[in-house]
Amino acid sequence: GENVEQHPSTLSVQEGDSAVIKCTYSDSASNYFPWYKQELGKGPQLIIDIRSNVGEKKDQRIAVTLNKTAKHFSLHITETQPEDSAVYFCAASMGTGGFKTIFGAGTRLFVKA
């Protein structure tokens, strides 16, 4: 089955700097890669996603890149702000709305003011 590895487990950056989180997946059949942000006491919330027919996607300060050949994908947050501090999870699935989604172990991001 699918296995998703995520690095680093903890990341501390200064406000205004960029943050990068990297993930690898094992199943070449996976074609949908969402990223979730989880705040304390809440469920994960989708922040951005990418499908395998696209190499990069951007939404304001957040971007995701995908390398299908190498089976890895990354989250980039630019101009970080203290409210970006949270746990971020990458995930992989064979589609949306009806496929098993496997999550990475998470990255705890600290943005220092």
Added chain:
Amino acid sequence: GAGVSQTPSNKVTEKGKYVELRCDPISGHTALYWYRQSLGQGPEFLIYFQGTGAADDSGLPNDRFFAVRPEGSVSTLKIQRTERGDSAVYLCASGAPNSPLHFGNGTRLTVT
């Protein structure tokens, strides 16, 4: 609109007892998922439903865990003979075709 609702938000039970955790998905979402999240870990897949049937229950750790979704909407995760190792946050998510998963805030289960 209403999101995914999970009740109770917290549940404390004694070792050996039976518990039920409830999930109300977003109206119209045909897919419903249960995940378990231990402290400092990512959500671990347990089971997912398409409509009323369990499409994949490969993540259920053993036969003490069971989930139902009798009318294709609300789902209940049932745990028999609870053990201290079952303590975790149990997350429910729902999804529609071509939409990502939407999570509830989870039920924190503590087995004493």
